[in-house]
Amino acid sequence: MDKPNMKRRDFLKVAALGSALVGGLRLVRLTSASETGSSPHKWAMVIDQSKCIGCGYCTLACRAHNDVSPDISWNRVLEAGNVGDKKVFLPRPCMHCEHAPCVEVCMVGASYRRPDGIVMMDYDKCIGCRYCEIACPYGGRAFNWEAFSGPNPAVPEWGQPEVERRPRGVVEKCSFCYHRIDRGLELGLVPGVDEAATPACVVACPVQARLFGDLNDPDSAVSQALASHAYFQLREDLGTSPRVFYLPAGEEATT
Amino acid sequence: MMAIRARILVKPFTLWIGFLGLVMAIGAIAGLIVFVKGLGVTNLTDLVPWGLWITIDLSAIAMSAGAFLLCAAVYLLGLKRFQPVARTATFIGLIGYSMAVLTLLLDIGRPDRFWHALVYWNTHSLLWEVTMCVTLYLTVLLLETAPIFGKLPWLQQRFPGVSRRMIGVHHLAPYLALIGLFLSMLHQSSLGATYGVLKARPIWYRPDLSVLFMYSAIVGGPALTVLVSKLAARLTSRANVNDDVLERVMIFIGWALVGYIYFRFWDSLSMTYTYEPGRTESLRMLTKGVLSFNFWVGEILLGAVIPAIILLVPRLRRITILPFIALALVVGGVVAYRWDVNMAGQLVLLTYLPQEIEAIYTHYVPSLIEFLSGAGIVAYGVLAVSLGVYHLGIVDHRQVEEEVEATLPVAAAAD
Numbered sequence A: 001m002d003k004p005n006m007k008r009r010d011f012l013k014v015a016a017l018g019s020a021l022v023g024g025l026r027l028v029r030l031t032s033a034s035e036t037g038s039s040p041h042k043w044a045m046v047i048d049q050s051k052c053i054g055c056g057y058c059t060l061a062c063r064a065h066n067d068v069s070p071d072i073s074w075n076r077v078l079e080a081g082n083v084g085d086k087k088v089f090l091p092r093p094c095m096h097c098e099h100a101p102c103v104e105v106c107m108v109g110a111s112y113r114r115p116d117g118i119v120m121m122d123y124d125k126c127i128g129c130r131y132c133e134i135a136c137p138y139g140g141r142a143f144n145w146e147a148f149s150g151p152n153p154a155v156p157e158w159g160q161p162e163v164e165r166r167p168r169g170v171v172e173k174c175s176f177c178y179h180r181i182d183r184g185l186e187l188g189l190v191p192g193v194d195e196a197a198t199p200a201c202v203v204a205c206p207v208q209a210r211l212f213g214d215l216n217d218p219d220s221a222v223s224q225a226l227a228s229h230a231y232f233q234l235r236e237d238l239g240t241s242p243r244v245f246y247l248p249a250g251e252e253a254t255t
Numbered sequence B: 001m002m003a004i005r006a007r008i009l010v011k012p013f014t015l016w017i018g019f020l021g022l023v024m025a026i027g028a029i030a031g032l033i034v035f036v037k038g039l040g041v042t043n044l045t046d047l048v049p050w051g052l053w054i055t056i057d058l059s060a061i062a063m064s065a066g067a068f069l070l071c072a073a074v075y076l077l078g079l080k081r082f083q084p085v086a087r088t089a090t091f092i093g094l095i096g097y098s099m100a101v102l103t104l105l106l107d108i109g110r111p112d113r114f115w116h117a118l119v120y121w122n123t124h125s126l127l128w129e130v131t132m133c134v135t136l137y138l139t140v141l142l143l144e145t146a147p148i149f150g151k152l153p154w155l156q157q158r159f160p161g162v163s164r165r166m167i168g169v170h171h172l173a174p175y176l177a178l179i180g181l182f183l184s185m186l187h188q189s190s191l192g193a194t195y196g197v198l199k200a201r202p203i204w205y206r207p208d209l210s211v212l213f214m215y216s217a218i219v220g221g222p223a224l225t226v227l228v229s230k231l232a233a234r235l236t237s238r239a240n241v242n243d244d245v246l247e248r249v250m251i252f253i254g255w256a257l258v259g260y261i262y263f264r265f266w267d268s269l270s271m272t273y274t275y276e277p278g279r280t281e282s283l284r285m286l287t288k289g290v291l292s293f294n295f296w297v298g299e300i301l302l303g304a305v306i307p308a309i310i311l312l313v314p315r316l317r318r319i320t321i322l323p324f325i326a327l328a329l330v331v332g333g334v335v336a337y338r339w340d341v342n343m344a345g346q347l348v349l350l351t352y353l354p355q356e357i358e359a360i361y362t363h364y365v366p367s368l369i370e371f372l373s374g375a376g377i378v379a380y381g382v383l384a385v386s387l388g389v390y391h392l393g394i395v396d397h398r399q400v401e402e403e404v405e406a407t408l409p410v411a412a413a414a415d
Helices: A004-032 A057-065 A101-105 A131-135 A178-186 A200-204 A221-228 B002-009 B012-037 B052-063 B065-076 B080-107 B126-150 B153-158 B160-196 B208-235 B243-270 B279-287 B292-312 B321-344 B368-392 B397-414
Strands: A043-048 A076-083 A086-092 A111-113 A119-121 A210-214 A244-247 B348-350 B359-361
Touching: A043 A221, A057 A076, A057 A200, A101 A111, A101 A131, A200 A210, A210 A221, A221 A244, B012 B368, B052 B065, B052 B080, B052 B160, B052 B208, B052 B321, B052 B368, B065 B080, B065 B126, B065 B160, B065 B208, B080 B126, B080 B208, B080 B243, B080 B368, B080 B397, B126 B153, B126 B160, B126 B368, B153 B160, B160 B208, B160 B321, B208 B243, B208 B321, B208 B368, B243 B279, B243 B292, B243 B321, B279 B292, B279 B321, B279 B348, B292 B321
Parallel strands: A043 A244
Antiparallel strands: A043 A210, A076 A086, A111 A119, B348 B359
8 A cells, every 4th residue: 555665755845845936035035135235324313412402304305305194203213311500302213223233133134234334124024923023122213003004293394205104014213315326426416515415304403403414434524523522322332323413402512 | 371382382402503603694794895995904914914813713723632532542552442532522623624724715816816825835944844734734624624524414315425434534533643643743843833933932942832732732732622622511411421530541641731831931932041132022021011811821821821720630630620621721821821822923023124133012912804804704614513413413422332343443453
């Protein structure tokens, strides 16, 4: 009744099918994952807490330019205690970590890091498992629990949408306005200097509490600010190396 | 008169199937609402994004661990007398993993993109590894259960060729057991590591989680298998068990529980030594806070200590009703553990403000829709196993002899 040859052949068939499947998946991966390489730029943001007045213009400008739902903030402004009798604020965009936990955990590679340091979201890949939300130490990510339909209340007062609205069921977050940077560079503009090539929140800030620029350029505003001021990053203890730097609101800054 | 006759005509099994079918139908409607309206109908938030469904998913996978353990015992260690138990465990495993897949389909925001998980790879992600292992292992389970489905009388009559081929897959059992062991060891522990690698959540960020997930699955999987076997044998004449064999497995579960209690104790104790922001608050939540009943009673007392005593003291083990209670408690304890792990890291969060890193508390109670759809998935599992017992003879220890004979030439070929 049992023919050993038959079953060995069956086993080989299964094994061959299995390896063909794995091989096939490998090919798909090779064609899809090509975002390695290097960039001459190293984008970073500097936020001066001694200047921030907590007006929230950055949040609104961000909502308009990135077409973000009123339920979601890519860019929250938090109260962070007092220095003397002056309130201190902490605006919190995505930290664009060098060692980003969200990129490490994303199972489909929808969160990925560009060579210039921007942590990107591929909204066409995201399956909405929310592992990245769990992994992010900064609460920088928001899930689209509901579809955002209808008009954006921040438009047109705070700007015009420049990117596509995200569908229900994916995670979204601040992108350093990569589209403004990319288009600006194509036009020969300098991000951080020319407004059209600079993140919307930086442009909208009425007190110039935010600086943006290239850390590889020693003359950029961010390089200069970090060279001449004491600064800190959020949760440095975690080793994520954020690309958002804060200049603290010290006593001398308030006087 | 008519009423009495009608009552006799409706068999208890039909009522049982009808009840499960109803829960499933309600669950299906709830699931449909989730697909149409999106995850906004849940009580999940950006602060607590993983809730009841993830617990069901994790528990279903843990409860399926009997399959790889018993198959390894039978086909790799050569403990042939457990072969009929392995048969039951394999079927439960197949159903358990399909439950997990169903739950995940509910839980992800874009169920239409489920296939992305197989096509787009980030090999660095623990969830990528879990997805790969679960998919491959589901394939292994399908092959392992093919002989069970092949024996379906209807199939044997209508398609004898197909039936014979499906039964013939049994010859691959030793290979499948080896692959199953490998894949299961990987993803059972990786599910713990999924939490364990997250630095942002101090209560999770420790290597122990992968060990404990593995260990609790080793305890919970066989417990469910034996519980189902004993219940089936008690409730229907279509199931037949060898109590001596099941008792052996119960003794194994008892000793495994002792080891589990030791590791659990050591793991919890080691976290109490110093104050660590976030971790200490989460631990307090487990030992004194909202999760404390779950922790002390659900996980430790009822979930581990009492069943360990029942299963290891021969006098208690032989009191008919007690093993049923003990095994059910073990299953409940593992589910409670999964719930507590998932919640402990999400109900306490750490702020990222520079001055002070302090703990803040969040809140989560599943919504009605989450409960109903979750219950629907559980009902599907119970229904599938009930039908398996009734129509596929998945709990039948009389089949031992012939099956072991049939595997002998394979063992020789494998050498």
